[in-house]
């Protein structure tokens with residue numbers, strides 16, 4: 001079988017591939033997306049669906065996240081994707097955590113954020129105020145979608161509203177535009193963008209290896225509904241030493257030292273807390289971080305115990321029953337949240353090497369397409 005007449009071929013139908021497909025379609029290009037699976041099944045549907053701005057690394061990454069959040073806000077209603085939650089509530093339990101929150105609020109990233117003291121927090125949100133809560137950092141920037149249904153909705157909308165073609169159950173073996181060789185024959189396109197997620201060895205393995213990537217495995221849980229709606233997605237003290245937007249502030253050092261004594265097992269398992277809530281009231285809770293060139297599928301129970309322990313410490317709630325468990329992986333590379341590599345003038349490799357592809361993918365897609373076609377980003381809106 002031969003498929004021809006495309007301007008842009010995107011390999012990979014995860015969120016990064018779909019983001020590039022959207023930017024290319026908005027630029028008026030005829031787009032085909034090719035994936036070896038029948039539908040997205042990787043990191044893009046295993047994540048929290050938490051489009052996070054506050055806490056992303058200061059500078060470019062934070063800017064990419066703001067733009068991506070804006071695109072989600074435009075796309076979600078058009079594509080019939082419900083926004084399940086908005087904003088962020090990061091609970092604070094230690095004076096050192098308050099110092100980090102205050103330092104954060106003093107930066108440009110603090111715009112649209114504020115801090116509640118313990119009394120205000122308890123009065124406004126008694127249902128998630130732990131006995132030792134000293135307050136919360138509140139952000140209004142975030143949106144949260146249910147990724148496992150949002151991704152299929154995004155695909156359907158890209159097909160219907162933007163005429164994007166999808167070739168599924170089709171593995172791409174080689175990319176030399178205008179020809180891409182696949183398990184179902186040749187696809188012809190002028191330009192190719194490879195968004196392979198954590199498949200680092202099928203296409204351009206040597207180009208990708210130059211970034212010295214490894215993989216990170218995360219443990220995730222779904223808990224039964226606690227019986228009430230959370231005011232926003234919840235994070236906690238541990239997040240302040242993991243998310244670069246906070247962790248790179250000098251004030252984070254004292255918190256890190258204290259956590260190393262008080263929550264050593266959590267740090268050893270790379271555990272911090274994100275709690276998001278679905279339409280049925282259930283909670284998606286995580287996560288842990290274990291790094292390897294090939295993360296084994298054997299997730300340690302200790303990591304799960306640490307996640308549930310932090311849930312209780314941060315919210316004061318007994319954890320509701322676990323209803324689902326899963327792991328996910330994404331690639332990581334030292335010193336980079338993502339990279340765009342150009343093996344040829346008409347080929348790009350786009351890989352998010354941090355746990356932020358849902359939060360930055362749309363803006364990265366715009367940059368790649370603008371660069372490939374000599375366009376201004378404003379032309380793609």
Ligand SMILES: Cc1cc2nc3c(=O)[nH]c(=O)nc-3n(C[C@H](O)[C@H](O)[C@H](O)COP(=O)(O)OP(=O)(O)OC[C@H]3O[C@@H](n4cnc5c(N)ncnc54)[C@H](O)[C@@H]3O)c2cc1C
Pocket residue numbers: 011012013014015016017034035036037039040041042043044045046047048049050051052170171172173195196197198199202203218219220287327328329330351352354355356357358359360
């Ligand atoms: C547990 C977990 C929680 C996370 N939480 C968040 C969060 O809340 N917010 C956030 O912003 N980020 C989060 N992330 C990170 C985010 O999910 C990832 O950065 C993002 O999903 C990566 O998208 P992707 O499209 O690059 O990869 P993927 O979703 O893995 O998609 C890659 C696709 O490429 C296809 N593919 C690869 N090679 C080929 C080939 N040769 N031929 C055909 N198809 C191919 C695969 O089949 C796959 O469908 C989380 C990640 C995990 C694992």
